[in-house]
Amino acid sequence: MNNFFSHVMRSFWSAACFFALLGAACFFMDGDFVSFHQSAFLSLVPAAAYCVFLITAIPDWVSYKNDLRRVFWALFAIIAVALIAAFFEARAASAVLAVFWLALFSFVAYMVWWGRNDNNFSILGVLALFATLQGAFALSGDATYLRAQIHVHAAAVSIVSFRVSVALGVEALKSSNLKDPVFIPNAVFKNLAATFVLLYAFADLFVGGAVSAFVAVGAGLVILAGLRELHYFALWTPYFALYYAFRLLGGLGYLWLGAAGILGLATSPALHLIALCYMLGVILFIFVVAGLRHSGFSDLRFGALGVGVLLAIFGAGILRAVLAGRAETLYIHVPAALLGLAFVLYLVKFLPIFLSRPFSDDPD
Secondary structure, three states: OOOHHHOHHHHHHHHHHHHHHHHHHHHHOOOOHHHHHHHHHHHHHHHHHHHHHHHHHHHHHHOOOOOOHHHHHHHHHHHHHHHHHHOOOHHHHHHHHHHHHHHHHHHHHHHHHHOOOOOOHHHHHHHHHHHHHHHHHHHHOOOHHHHHHHHHHHHHHHHHHHHHHHHHHHHHHOOOOOOOOOOOOOHHHHHHHHHHHHHHHHHHHHOOHHHHHHHHHHHHHHHHHHHHHHOOHHHOOHHHHHHHHHHHHHHHHHHHHHHHHHHOOOOHHHHHHHHHHHHHHHHHHHHHHHHHHOOOOOOOOOHHHHHHHHHHHHHHHHHHHHOOOOOHHHHHHHHHHHHHHHHHHHHHHHHHHHHHOOOOOOOO
């Protein structure tokens, strides 16, 4: 048990899995499951995930050495209050989460200022947008502000996965036969992808119609163009193939979203593909990678359970999108079960690791 609490990453990510399981379970209950599942998957799960990732990674990036446990638990207390509020009123939960995002923004900004680091302004911008959108929904009750968070999450995925891809590339090239190989992803594609999905969020909020639809097409094309840098045989380990698949589905999701807007079709299927396979998928992917790297494992062998986690989230997103509008069991209950299964498999794989192995620093 001491190993489990040796670093807040383990307890926070386990809590995020619990929030996700509640969000998946609500599909099988009577009542207004839509509001709760939106709070769970668009707010509570990402809040716990981003909090621990950023307050673990930022100190390393800016050489901040102070003890952060009180900050972590203060932020977690806010998330816990938001969870309780979500059972009663989505707008109240959103107001609490606006406070959470503002607090996280303030502390990350302090660490960046303390380290005189100017490489993390994009992260600060994303956190400020989360606080703004949560506050706007709390005040207005307009679900458009919640949907806009999907695209802010997509921007965050573009920013964070860029750093993750560096570690993945280093790990993949260790097993290659190349002499002194180096993988340097293209920051331009990362910046363009984040910019276009944020432009879509603003266009959808304030313009709508064909304008936002064409911006979505542009976002999809930029995300797909960024895959070009991954087309090297030496990189194609199993975990890199999974990472590639998430980005591919994200790009296709935005193309679908744009095409649906242009043709006057329903956009919900494309939004679910983006939210499940791109947003939540990359969050779970990072959970798996960091869970291994910070538990003393020298390589990234996901194992059957680790791969099962990611395949389950793939299945949930694809079925929810492709079967939308058909029998309720097919496009709601089966994807919800797969979504819950993904987080259960994560806990089955990593809880024994978290209990038995001490937390370790990143090997790189």
